[in-house]
Amino acid sequence: MSDLKQELKEKIITQLNLEDIAIDEIADNDSLFGDGLGLDSIDALELIVMLDKDYGIKLTDPKEGKKIFESIEVMANYITKHRTK
Amino acid sequence: MNKIYLSYNNIVSSLGFNSPTVVENIRKGVSGITLIEDENLFPTPFYASVINSNLIKEAFESLGSNDDYTRLEQIMIISLDKTLKESGVKLTDRVGLILSTTKGNIDTLDPKHPMPPERAYLGTLGHIVKNYFGFTTEPIVLSNACVSGVLAVSIAKRFIAQGTFDQVFIIASDVVSNFILSGFNSFQAMSSLPCKPYCKQRSGINIGEVAVSVLVSKDHDNLVPEAVEVLGEASCNDANHISGPSRTGEGLYRSIQSAFKEAKVGPQDMDYISAHGTATTFNDEMEAIALNRLGLDTVPLNSLKGYFGHTLGGSGLLETIIGMHSLYHSTLYSSLGFTELGVSQPINVITETTTKNLDYFLKTASGFGGCNTAAVFKKVQS
Amino acid sequence: MKVEQLKIKEYCSIFNNKVMLNEQLIFENQETDFSSFIKLAYKKLDTNYPKFFKMDDLSKLGFLAADILLKPISSDSERPKNIALAFSNSASSLETDRKHQNSIVDKENYFPSPAIFVYTLPNICLGEISIRHKLYSENSFFIFNHFNAGYLYDYATCLIKTGKADEVLCGWINRDADDYEAFLYLVSTEGSIAHNKEEIIKLYTRK
Structure with a gap:
């Protein structure tokens, strides 16, 4: 589980081009959107593609993403439960 | 001019x-x-x-x-x-x-x-x-x-x-x-x-x-019966987000306001609005907010996307041309696909094709990059 | 307002791994490719805007050149903010279009990226600049085979003359294959360079 969290942090930084943020600056419970990492609606769509491509999870309703992408902790739990690859 | x-x-x-x-x-x-x-x-x-x-x-x-x-x-x-x-x-x-x-x-x-x-x-x-x-x-x-x-x-x-x-x-x-x-x-x-x-x-x-x-x-002597005069136009950016429409409809609000100013008309002069209406949740909501801020909530309005889909670079001109014919035929065309109002602010969506004398119409569009455009047209009296 | 009073206030160009403001070289790094060069320039010029890293190459190029010219203006609250943007190029957003196309060729590995797709329009760059400098102004993106000073001159003049803008940031930003080039100039009522077609061509070709 902690490996997955680490992996997610790395992926978020590279795929969402958060060039000036280091892995250890993201805490497991930091909120990813809003005041936390400041991700926006395009980032949310990009995370939906990442779930599909890397973990075989298909989200059809973008609203679902809102809950799943709350923090690294929540994301990692969801992926562990639903991943198909 | x-x-x-x-x-x-x-x-x-x-x-x-x-x-x-x-x-x-x-x-x-x-x-x-x-x-x-x-x-x-x-x-x-x-x-x-x-x-x-x-x-x-x-x-x-x-x-x-x-x-x-x-x-x-x-x-x-x-x-x-x-x-x-x-x-x-x-x-x-x-x-x-x-x-x-x-x-x-x-x-x-x-x-x-x-x-x-x-x-x-x-x-x-x-x-x-x-x-x-x-x-x-x-x-x-x-x-x-x-x-x-x-x-x-x-x-x-x-x-x-x-x-x-x-x-x-x-x-x-x-x-x-x-x-x-x-x-x-x-x-x-x-x-x-x-x-x-x-x-x-x-x-x-x-x-x-x-x-x-x-x-x-600018040649007044070579006009078709459905010709219109371009009274005023403007294009203003939302300065908010590159894909999401502004929550306050800022750019569209400013575009319409500025087009009205050039045209020397007000909301009360508009007989019809040919709106953008892509049918995404956020776009349509944004338009309703902008139109309300301008007091355009009672003007008959349609989106023609229900007939043609979103035709991207063609859509704004397509809908302007239909607007010209709408004025010429004195007809408000039904906003196809619409049944029940689904935006938070009141707007007057045309539910049935009806005849009505029309002189002025407003065309609007919005798009990625935060861009918005509005133009006011007037029927050329023959 | 008289057309002959319009001036070119300042101009900026980015090409051959150099950033020029008016006649002055403000950054150069010959050791790197475009993607590293533009990031180094961003840092050197104290741009301080994390969303920069999310932009595609065309937006990075236009954003940085515009930022150099607009930063002093947008930080001054007394200045007029109705600055229109009229940009042009020959390759539209093709460099990013090719990336999106590559993501949809293989039906077994079909994962188009929304963060790439959104940049498959050249005017997104204008949106990025408008957001940064809070410009609720006219935006237009033209495509010409070659830099067209005549059309840009007429268009900027008309925007100012008809009161649609106080100033116009005009120019050419192009990114295609291994090539890139940015040349932006600010048309204003102030400045020392006359705003006419010959001057625009001179400034563009001198760089």
Whole structure:
């Protein structure tokens, strides 16, 4: 589980081009959107593609993403439960 | 300053290959949106408004050209040929050419496309159209997302006002492509059913294709019966987000306000609004907010996306041309797909095609990059 | 307002791994490719805007050149903010279009990216600049085979003359294959360079 969290942090930084943020600056419970990492609606769509491509999870309703992408902790739990690859 | 008019016009679409036929189909409530099954375009069946390829072939062959042209070039040429011939305008260095397109021949990037990928350069497309007809001035290609079609009218007007040209032909078009469909799908913006602008049950857009053309001119003596005067226009950015519409409708609000100012009219003068209405949750909501801020909530309004889908670089001009015919026929056309208001602010969506005397209309559009455009048109009294 | 009073206030160009403001070289790094060069320039010029890293190459190029010219203006609250943007190029957003196209060729590995797709329109760059400098103004993106000083001159003049803008940021930003080039100039009522077609061509070709 902690490996997955680490992996997610790395992926978020590279795929969402958060060039000036280091892995250890993201805490497991930091909120990813809003005041936390400041991700926006395009980032949310990009995370939906990442779930599909890397973990075989298909989200059809973008609203679902809102809950799943709350923090690294929540994301990692969801992926562990639903991943198909 | 000289008055500037929209005159000769043509629509090539899934609802017909000339403006009167298309307008008659709209009056009858016919939609050009159908379920398409074509794996070369999209892996699963999808709703879109696509022009019949055999009809394009037939219409293009009748023009007698032997050269190879892409699907987009063919519909552009078919559309503009009629507008140009009917207008009788001679192509001198006083006549400009504006192409409005978001993606041009983007389908030629596909390795399976018979044409080389270099065909995707928009400047090349401009020169292909220029050379086909023999324009003598350098073509202006405008690629400004989904406001391009309305903005092209503004830009034509500005170049005429500035004295660059006396008359400008605009051709506005995009085609349904794998490129566009896959992109909007990745944005989760596509509706799995025919689109329903402003409706509670709306769930996104359908893509469509058209090639529309118009003559913009200061010549009062060469006008068609449905001609309109361009009274005022403006384009303002939201300065908020590159894909999400502003929550306050700021750019659209400012665009309309500024177009009204130039036109010296107010909300009370508007008889009809030809709105953008893509049928995404956020776009339609944003428009309702902007229109309310301006006191335009009671003016009859429609979105024509239910007939043609979102035709991207073509849409703004397509909808302007339908607006011209709407004024000429004194008819408000029903906003197809709408059943129950699904935006937080009141707007007056036209639910049934009705006759009414109309003198002024407002056209609006909004698009990626935070751009918005508004233009006010007035019927030319004969 | 008289047309002959319009001036070119300042201009900026980015090409051959150099950033020039008016006649002055403000950054150069010959050791790197475009993607590293533009990031180094961003840092050197104290741009301080994390969303920069999310932009495609065309937006990075236009954003940085615009930022150099607009930063002093947008930080001054007394200055007029109705600055229109009129940009042009020959390759539209093709460099990013090719990336999106590559993501949809293989049906077995079909994952188009929304963060790439959104940049497949050249005017997104204008949106990025408008957001940064809070410009609720006119935006137009033109495509020409070659830099067209005549059309840009007429268009900017008309925007100012008709009161649609107080100033116009005009120019050419192009990114295609291994090539890139940015040349932006600010048309204003102030400045020392005359705003006419010949001067625009001179400034563009001198760089």
